[in-house]
Amino acid sequence: MTIAASFEIEYLQYLDQEGRPVQALPEGLDAKTLLPLFKQMLFVRTFDSKAIALQRTGKLGTYASCLGHEATHVGIGASTRPEDVFAPSYREYGAQFMRGVRPREVLMYWGGDERGSDFAVPRHDFPWCVPIATQCLHAAGAALAFKLRGEPRVAVTACGDGGSSKTDTYAAINSAGAYTLPFVQCIINNGWAISVPRKAQTGAKTLAQKGIAGGLHCLQVDGNDLIAVLEGMRRAMDRARSGHGGSVIEFMTYRLHDHTTADDARRYRGEEEVKAAWARDPIPRLRTWLGGQKLWDDAQEKAWIEDCGRRVDEEINAYLESKAQPVEAMFDYLYGDPPPDLLAQRASAIALDRAARGPRA
Amino acid sequence: MTIAASFEIEYLQYLDQEGRPVQALPEGLDAKTLLPLFKQMLFVRTFDSKAIALQRTGKLGTYASCLGHEATHVGIGASTRPEDVFAPSYREYGAQFMRGVRPREVLMYWGGDERGSDFAVPRHDFPWCVPIATQCLHAAGAALAFKLRGEPRVAVTACGDGGSSKTDTYAAINSAGAYTLPFVQCIINNGWAISVPRKAQTGAKTLAQKGIAGGLHCLQVDGNDLIAVLEGMRRAMDRARSGHGGSVIEFMTYRLHDHTTADDARRYRGEEEVKAAWARDPIPRLRTWLGGQKLWDDAQEKAWIEDCGRRVDEEINAYLESKAQPVEAMFDYLYGDPPPDLLAQRASAIALDRAARGPRA
Amino acid sequence: MNKQAAATKTAGQPVTAAAITLIEAITQALAYEMRKDASVVVLGEDVGVNGGVFRATAGLQQVFGPERVLDTPLDETTIAGLTVGMAAMGMRPVAEAQFDGFVYPMIDHIVCHAARLRYRTRGRLTCPMVLRVPWGGGIRAPEHHSEANESIFTNVPGLRVVLPSSPARAYGLLLAAIRDPDPVIFYEPKRIYRQYKELVPDDGEALPLDVCYVLRDGSDVTLVTWGAQVKETLEAAEALAKDGISAEVIDVATLKPLDFATIAESVSKTGRCVIVHEAPKTAGFGAEIAARLAEESMYDLVAPVERVTGYDTHIPLFRLEMKYLPSVDKIVAAAKRAMAAG
Amino acid sequence: MNKQAAATKTAGQPVTAAAITLIEAITQALAYEMRKDASVVVLGEDVGVNGGVFRATAGLQQVFGPERVLDTPLDETTIAGLTVGMAAMGMRPVAEAQFDGFVYPMIDHIVCHAARLRYRTRGRLTCPMVLRVPWGGGIRAPEHHSEANESIFTNVPGLRVVLPSSPARAYGLLLAAIRDPDPVIFYEPKRIYRQYKELVPDDGEALPLDVCYVLRDGSDVTLVTWGAQVKETLEAAEALAKDGISAEVIDVATLKPLDFATIAESVSKTGRCVIVHEAPKTAGFGAEIAARLAEESMYDLVAPVERVTGYDTHIPLFRLEMKYLPSVDKIVAAAKRAMAAG
């Protein structure tokens, strides 16, 4: 039998679900690096629960929770440099916070205000992307720009298990391979695409192997193990930076919340499964390990979570105090050089708005 | 190191390029089966060269030659049953002839007449498909229909090396895997997509491995070796028929002609490469082997080719004698139940056409 | 009362029928046709156990099984391509695009294949499929969930484009769409999915696929609209009536093919026409109606045609979206301009 | 003579300029801008060594290298998505769709992203890209190689849609399109790629992106068209002149944004308008022009607006395609109907 090609996909895990090391820490990674990231995971979770509460009280539109994804999201963000570019879907706040996006911007976005995507920092990252996986191709395009201009930057993107079925993901992977781009495709496998389970998306054994179709480096990672996330990302970022091309990493995690606040997951998934997933929660796992290293205790956690709450509340207040944009905002960012007919529509919209708001407005 | 998944892609070849067996014939395949298929390859080549000549003399529109692909095309067609469905691109006449499509229909199509796609036989095959690789998804949809209705039929489709980059191909592969469909994706790697060489399409080592992304069975085959083509197809068809799902087969062949008669390949590829490819021509290879089996000689070949010429000429005459469709044909196959406005347009087109053709028409 | 007349009324139905919402009428039509015709299957993202994000397919998988109600992988190209393939093999697939903003990846298969399979093969193969598309703004949804992109499909030969605006019309037109031998793009005005209930007997009677509905008779001005704007347009007619202006209201319902005769007849009576739709103005489908008036009703018009539409910008996120959409005020103002003009 | 006036003439150019065809003018514009602006890159299928199937990029890779002229994998979604990503990072990519029939898989990225990146990010990111699309029928090409689908993009806010019809306008408008800070869909009438030569100085002067061109003055009827039909329309004007009818001919050139003022001004003079395009009639872009006339030029019109267009069916394969396309005869007949009517 002649073999034309063969492939292996490695699986990375450092801490098991009880927080016990299953192998030595990756070189260069120590507890000191991990502690601030763990704290960041707690911040993200605090933000998330407050955002859900905001939505439940009618102060936010539909919101996509990131509960359970904290290790994957924070680990991805932590592995990038400011000059890299990140093209998210709509859920990776943890990664975005690491890059400078502010919680108030997330809230603005889900609060129905385009200014949420006008990140103060980083100016060059892509905005949230609702059409599934289209962001992956934009990241590939960015990576192509970096390569053509000789810039030492990497484009990192994320999509879900559902998104891995989307043709855009394949297109991104294939072009990254064809042009040997500095590109990292994160596939965040949280088990569900709204109501559709991972197994209904594809007959592929892993989602990491999607990368084989484009000749990329493929890796599967325990996405609830921050250490594995960081090590997986390090390998991919190193490859990208050294001109060795793109990677696909599948992060195995779980969506502990409903798909969004508009969804009710009880309609389609069983309690047992969710219970089992909580046992894999990335936060206690790392907490156990950090505790074992004497780097973290309950008192510290209590104080830190209070601090997170205060900071999130400030962000929420900034969001709640924001005034809606004036009606002309819907015309003002459409063209750099707006055509006359559009300016006429703008004037008429302003006039109508004034009239509707009464004589004093 | 923990391995999440591993894959191997087998390469199939029985006759090397000098027609020497490199391993025993596959079980169930004997020279008696091969002879008529070899003769069919000669028929296809005769047809092809006459079609090119027709185009060169202004009697046909742009034509896509199949020169060099005869073993792959005939082998694919020979591996299907009448009740299966074939969704071709625009080049696989050899496969289509095996299924009943007539040369005059091919000529009609490239002669600018929709009636070419109204195959007398088989009534259920898909027509030629110009938008690259979209046919692959139609085949997957057909396979899904077969599966849902419990029909023992297989959907077979073909695209090129270029087509393997197209997102539709990935979508077809992924859905065939997700639904375990009776589906065979042939990727006919002839080295070129117009002027773009295979290596510029993807970083993947083989095109067969595209199937890994969808969890399909993958195989690479010497597409200039009819025996390997038949054996590769047999495995894929057996899997499909027995409910084991889809396959991707990469057929390694070469486009010996320009992309179409509108193309001039000398602009982008070297003579050396083409010369080397002629040495892998599927026809002499099989002829040598059949000759060795005392099943074929020069006299037989001469007589057969003359016969082919006569049959092709008949087809050409039928094509050349066809009258253009009447002007109303452009309205008559649009809707099963045509709307009144369209019927009014139809009437006006007929009136205009009469007027233009003068009083006697 | 004939079927078409019945569809314009909200009363007078047999008492055995239940009063249902527009979205329930969709579900009812799907269930009816699936019972009647084994070749009808439903496919899309989340249409199975979950019953669709809007619950249009709620309960169908439980009744008809996973062979008739299929969750697809998350890819609209896949959904469109599989649908074409299934339809070509004689099934009657009803595909769902989860939201209007996600139909774009389907356009290639719809335009290049669904719309021309019959044409290309001279009738040998056909493509009897329906694509259901929840449509339009005003529900405070996230980005890409509020588009009105119907005009894209109206320039494509071989398609039908339907956009019902009442439970009864949704039921009757969806049945017709599924039974039609050709591809139908079936838009559903999600803002009025649950606006009101109407008695819709589950009698399996389809409505014609090429008829505009006169929802209100009037003599001074014709208001032509479709989809969710039927609500604001009827309210505007009411407001105009208070000012002594008699407005006729037409629900286009089927955009392609357009029943222009009904519109022309109305305009021949009123001499004025206001076209209302939420898609951007430029090259929205309102343009086609105005163009037909300019071609065929020129001598009837006593005032310039008016269009009240979305602006030529993207529908904003929800803090501003209501300022983007046509409103009762905007429609009334346009009708009054028409009255003043001629 | 200003630039705009110059673009309507075929003579009077400095003698240093070479007479070139429309497609050569495209190449010339691309080369000019690539020399001037390092952020301009060209990408598409076969655009590299092969210089494009129509030779629009002939020689560019040889001059500018494979980093500026990129062959892409064979996937239009890929081309569109990469282009958006590159443009967002500050490049000025000029992508090629090999034929009009292959733009459909690009629509998603164009509509959902290119057209709204500036809007969505409040100007933080922009998408200065051009999509070149060889357009239209009449060249005896295979299926899907003859579409006129420009109307799809004209309903999309945030885009510009350009369709030049002479070498000089192709040169000036392509330069403008590349320099424009927003996405431009640049259709090229392939039937007249090599119809005639014109002196086009390689002076890097762009033409305005929102101007219609009056190609011929007249007083009885306004003929409005774009793309390859400019040829038939000018011939029709010539034929009408022989019958004593003075036709003004307008090349729309930029469909979005539409310079309606130029059309309105002409119609205010002639009182009659015939719109000519090869796309299917229903919801073709001609509808928007007719609609604007119905809204804004009602009192100027003395005859119903006429549309001479492709039929509402697919453009047939080439044995019948000339019977599908607007012809001189059809245009003349429509103009005469307009003359008779008012």
Ligand SMILES: Cc1ncc(C[n+]2csc(CCOP(=O)(O)OP(=O)(O)O)c2C)c(N)n1
């Ligand atoms: C093109 C497109 N189709 C459908 C949707 C609706 N939709 C939003 S999220 C979602 C599921 C996504 O699942 P996955 O990719 O696994 O990401 P997750 O939400 O689990 O993070 C769907 C179907 C969409 N946003 N875009």
Ligand SMILES: Cc1ncc(C[n+]2csc(CCOP(=O)(O)OP(=O)(O)O)c2C)c(N)n1
């Ligand atoms: C969607 C689409 N894009 C572009 C083209 C133009 N085109 C026709 S054939 C071809 C190359 C196809 O190459 P390959 O898939 O390798 O098939 P081959 O012609 O070699 O058999 C291209 C780009 C097309 N037909 N469809």
Ligand SMILES: [Mg+2]
């Ligand atoms: Mg998921």
Ligand SMILES: [Mg+2]
């Ligand atoms: Mg090829």
